[in-house]
Amino acid sequence: MNTITEGLLSAAKLVVTLDPDLVEISLRSLRVTLTALVVASIIAIPLGTVLAIQRFRYRRTVIALLNAFMGLPPVVVGLVIYVLLSRAGPLGVLGLLFTPTAMVIAQVVIITPLIASVTHQAMRDLWADYHDLLISLNATKRQRIMTLIYDGRRTLLTAVLAGFGRAIGEVGAIMIVGGNIEHATRVLTTAIALETGKGDFALALGLGFVLIGMAIAVNLAIHALSGTEREGRW
Amino acid sequence: MNILPLRLTAAEVRRRGKRLLGPVDLTLGTGGVTVIVGPNGSGKTTLLRVMHGVERLSSGSANWAVPDRDAQARQAFVFQSPIMLRRSVAANLRYPLALHGVARADQDVAVTEWAAKIGLSDALTTPAPRLSGGERQKLALARALIGKPQVLFLDEPCASLDGAATLAIEGLLRDARDAGVRIVMATHDMGQARRLADDALFVLGGTIAEAASRDRFFDRPQHPALASFLNGDIVT
Numbered sequence: 515m516n517t518i519t520e521g522l523l524s525a526a527k528l529v530v531t532l533d534p535d536l537v538e539i540s541l542r543s544l545r546v547t548l549t550a551l552v553v554a555s556i557i558a559i560p561l562g563t564v565l566a567i568q569r570f571r572y573r574r575t576v577i578a579l580l581n582a583f584m585g586l587p588p589v590v591v592g593l594v595i596y597v598l599l600s601r602a603g604p605l606g607v608l609g610l611l612f613t614p615t616a617m618v619i620a621q622v623v624i625i626t627p628l629i630a631s632v633t634h635q636a637m638r639d640l641w642a643d644y645h646d647l648l649i650s651l652n653a654t655k656r657q658r659i660m661t662l663i664y665d666g667r668r669t670l671l672t673a674v675l676a677g678f679g680r681a682i683g684e685v686g687a688i689m690i691v692g693g694n695i696e697h698a699t700r701v702l703t704t705a706i707a708l709e710t711g712k713g714d715f716a717l718a719l720g721l722g723f724v725l726i727g728m729a730i731a732v733n734l735a736i737h738a739l740s741g742t743e744r745e746g747r748w
Numbered sequence: 749m750n751i752l753p754l755r756l757t758a759a760e761v762r763r764r765g766k767r768l769l770g771p772v773d774l775t776l777g778t779g780g781v782t783v784i785v786g787p788n789g790s791g792k793t794t795l796l797r798v799m800h801g802v803e804r805l806s807s808g809s810a811n812w813a814v815p816d817r818d819a820q821a822r823q824a825f826v827f828q829s830p831i832m833l834r835r836s837v838a839a840n841l842r843y844p845l846a847l848h849g850v851a852r853a854d855q856d857v858a859v860t861e862w863a864a865k866i867g868l869s870d871a872l873t874t875p876a877p878r879l880s881g882g883e884r885q886k887l888a889l890a891r892a893l894i895g896k897p898q899v900l901f902l903d904e905p906c907a908s909l910d911g912a913a914t915l916a917i918e919g920l921l922r923d924a925r926d927a928g929v930r931i932v933m934a935t936h937d938m939g940q941a942r943r944l945a946d947d948a949l950f951v952l953g954g955t956i957a958e959a960a961s962r963d964r965f966f967d968r969p970q971h972p973a974l975a976s977f978l979n980g981d982i983v984t
């Protein structure tokens with residue numbers, strides 16, 4: 515039997531039998547990534563919107579930084595966070611290294627620039643459309659931001675989903691800051707890396723298929739919840 | 749509270765070293781319809797935006813009878829190409845009311861009333877960007893009037909509309925005027941200008957070349973350029 519079929523079979527077996535280890539690490543993957551996604555979105559969406567509508571002194575610099583941060587290698591992000599969180603580091607007292615929280619922090623750092631940057635581009639176009647009307651209606655700054663976020667929600671959803679995709683599949687940074695500890699910080703991607711290293715390709719592939727399935731399921735679920743397809747484009 | 753008159757004093761708009769408007773001295777008194785005509789690029793839109801306070805003056809001043817903040821809240825503007833929020837027709841109508849904290853029940857009443865006036869009662873849930881050009885223009889006008897402004901600025905509200913749609917808009921404008929709304933409108937349609945104007949301004953090269961009551965403006969123009977403009981000659 516070739517490796518792919520074996521992988522599919524072992525994935526099917528893991529899922530059908532609701533393998534406890536699989537369930538545990540899948541749920542942890544989801545929890546870490548969704549937490550990171552919520553935190554990152556809360557930071558990135560208002561940030562991207564403000565960058566689109568507000569002129570201030572270092573606006574261009576911030577945008578350039580964001581774009582640069584989008585390309586940060588996750589391994590380096592992991593390394594920096596490791597140094598910050600390690601016992602001797604400035605945040606060492608918090609004792610966060612090798613916990614899911616550390617993994618959330620790493621993912622937030624990785625996806626916030628991505629979501630903020632896509633948000634900024636989308637909101638810039640919408641603002642060009644709305645600018646005169648909102649100024650004319652005397653909308654306060656807060657009302658302008660809320661209006662743009664609300665009317666741009668479909669594009670924002672795409673930004674958030676892109677962030678989810680990047681975070682759920684990330685391995686380098688969370689391996690470093692999480693440590694891939696069984697029953698503590700092991701998630702799908704780090705488990706895949708581990709099994710591949712051990713030479714258990716079938717199990718690694720099985721986990722990989724579960725990961726892909728989960729990513730697709732979350733995408734579909736979010737789309738269904740927000741009614742993107744039903745209402746179509748405005 | 750009456751926000752009028754509006755006084756422009758030596759108002760000038762310059763951008764990148766080029767003078768787009770001015771110097772303009774003008775007093776906008778209470779009541780009636782003022783129509784602004786002039787060739788393309790003469791500065792009609794810029795003048796309207798200056799009056800509305802959305803175009804920064806390079807020099808000179810524009811003062812309402814009350815502080816700017818109070819005056820702002822009592823004006824509305826219909827832009828040359830109507831800006832539709834990416835929401836339903838009802839949500840577009842509701843938007844200015846919601847911004848200014850009108851109670852939900854009162855919003856509903858006003859939305860129903862205005863949708864009926866512009867013939868969009870059956871389209872309340874339609875996304876506004878899907879409306880036809882004429883419907884958008886009517887929606888933009890209703891959205892401007894729903895907040896009961898004292899002064900309404902319109903920038904070519906009937907450009908690219910056919911006769912019936914134009915008449916519908918003019919009907920709404922007459923109703924608004926009769927209800928006491930001060931109207932200032934730029935248009936390229938001389939028939940419309942004659943039909944609606946109480947007085948008129950001729951803008952040429954960024955300045956007001958002539959300002960007069962309707963009959964004098966259209967029947968006895970003083971400025972030679974206005975005479976040829978009304979004749980249909982090309983004026984630049």
Ligand SMILES: Nc1ncnc2c1ncn2[C@@H]1O[C@H](COP(=O)(O)OP(=O)(O)OP(=O)(O)O)[C@@H](O)[C@H]1O
Nearest residue numbers: 763764768786787788789790791792793794795828
């Ligand atoms: N932000 C700007 N920067 C530079 N030039 C501008 C700007 N806005 C307008 N202009 C120029 O100012 C002049 C007057 O423009 P304006 O839109 O007021 O003319 P208009 O009379 O409304 O013309 P139309 O009949 O075509 O609508 C034009 O030459 C235009 O190109």
Ligand SMILES: [Mg+2]
Nearest residue numbers: 792793828903
């Ligand atoms: Mg214009």
